[in-house]
Amino acid sequence: MAEAIAAAATTSLSIKPSTRHSQLFLSSTFPILRMNSHKNPNFRPLVVSSSTSIESVATQKTSSKASFLDQREGSRYLHFVKYHGLGNDFILVDNRDSSEPKITPEKAAKLCDRNFGIGADGVIFALPGINGTDYTMRIFNSDGSEPEMCGNGVRCFARFIAELENLHGKKLSFAVHTGAGLIVPEIQEDGKVKVDMGEPVLKAVDVPTKLAANKNDAVVKSELVVDGVTWNVTCVSMGNPHCVTFGIKGGQDLQVDGLNLAQIGPKFEHHEVFPARTNTEFVQVNSPSHLKMRVWERGAGATLACGTGACATVVAAVLEGHAGRNCTVDLPGGPLEIEWREEDNHVYMTGPAEMVFYGSVPL
Numbered sequence: 443m444a445e446a447i448a449a450a451a452t453t454s455l456s457i458k459p460s461t462r463h464s465q466l467f468l469s470s471t472f473p474i475l476r477m478n479s480h481k482n483p484n485f486r487p488l489v490v491s492s493s494t495s496i497e498s499v500a501t502q503k504t505s506s507k508a509s510f511l512d513q514r515e516g517s518r519y520l521h522f523v524k525y526h527g528l529g530n531d532f533i534l535v536d537n538r539d540s541s542e543p544k545i546t547p548e549k550a551a552k553l554c555d556r557n558f559g560i561g562a563d564g565v566i567f568a569l570p571g572i573n574g575t576d577y578t579m580r581i582f583n584s585d586g587s588e589p590e591m592c593g594n595g596v597r598c599f600a601r602f603i604a605e606l607e608n609l610h611g612k613k614l615s616f617a618v619h620t621g622a623g624l625i626v627p628e629i630q631e632d633g634k635v636k637v638d639m640g641e642p643v644l645k646a647v648d649v650p651t652k653l654a655a656n657k658n659d660a661v662v663k664s665e666l667v668v669d670g671v672t673w674n675v676t677c678v679s680m681g682n683p684h685c686v687t688f689g690i691k692g693g694q695d696l697q698v699d700g701l702n703l704a705q706i707g708p709k710f711e712h713h714e715v716f717p718a719r720t721n722t723e724f725v726q727v728n729s730p731s732h733l734k735m736r737v738w739e740r741g742a743g744a745t746l747a748c749g750t751g752a753c754a755t756v757v758a759a760v761l762e763g764h765a766g767r768n769c770t771v772d773l774p775g776g777p778l779e780i781e782w783r784e785e786d787n788h789v790y791m792t793g794p795a796e797m798v799f800y801g802s803v804p805l
């Protein structure tokens with residue numbers, strides 16, 4: 443990545459004392475400014491004193507200890523790129539040289555912290571492929587737990603791979619090994635990513651849920667008591683577990699804006715009928731092709747979007763008779779296009795993935 447960083451004049455650059463040691467590189471497009479390049483003839487290092495005045499480094503006493511900025515490309519630093527898919531944000535790590543993630547789940551949780559870290563809903567690693575796939579994707583949630591799959595994450599993953607491999611402006615698809623099996627994202631000409639998310643899993647024990655199957659092997663519009671209230675739920679796995687609800691038993695159609703997710707979400711996530719915990723989608727039906735959804739994610743809480751959750755939502759909406767197989771799912775961060783294709787039983791998700799910034803943090 444260091445090679446990809448373009449040297450640039452820094453004469454107009456100013457540094458705020460409070461941010462000097464946190465985010466090293468900031469840009470919305472590649473290539474980005476390199477703040478401290480000895481290869482750059484125009485580079486004028488700046489030093490910020492405690493009184494916030496800016497002085498030439500020549501007027502400062504030189505220290506024998508190399509500064510943080512001089513060390514940032516060493517092996518003691520983790521280089522990352524931050525992406526988001528509809529506001530569901532991830533720290534992406536180039537892990538193609540090893541089958542073991544470069545950082546532990548505990549470190550990932552620290553980096554995800556929005557006050558003391560970079561801030562993200564999860565950390566995603568691009569590892570070598572196995573079983574004939576091009577790459578392997580692994581992810582740690584912001585609480586350090588490891589889910590099987592991430593829909594918004596795999597779109598970001600595809601854009602990250604395109605950057606790493608320098609494959610710009612081409613229509614591309616990759617075979618990605620995940621905890622949910624083979625997933626195939628395809629970068630379209632408009633930059634959006636369409637992902638073959640595979641087949642939904644409906645068999646109750648495989649979701650997994652302890653709720654009794656009531657439609658073939660599946661749990662469809664079953665009653666679940668959460669905190670004394672009876673909800674109707676349908677359980678779907680997209681590799682990771684989802685509990686989808688369109689409302690309370692005997693109640694009116696759900697209006698999702700009024701929900702207190704922070705209060706109700708954890709009670710679903712940790713409910714005894716979900717042995718692997720669960721993601722929960724609260725869904726409002728605007729029309730048979732237009733759903734509005736808010737999500738409480740396992741291991742990450744309320745997020746602005748959930749790709750696997752949007753897929754599970756459309757599968758549940760079809761099974762409960764609320765919608766057709768092609769839907770727009772509106773999430774707090776924006777819309778996803780979802781199709782549950784009858785011919786192959788696969789779910790297809792289309793949506794954006796954007797780079798936010800990149801940088802380095804001490805390991």
Ligand SMILES: N[C@@H](CCC[C@H](N)C(=O)O)C(=O)O
Pocket residue numbers: 530583588589590591592593594595682683721739740741742745747748749750751
């Ligand atoms: N936001 C993701 C799902 C991430 C994993 C989830 N929190 C889990 O634990 O299953 C998505 O876009 O699918």
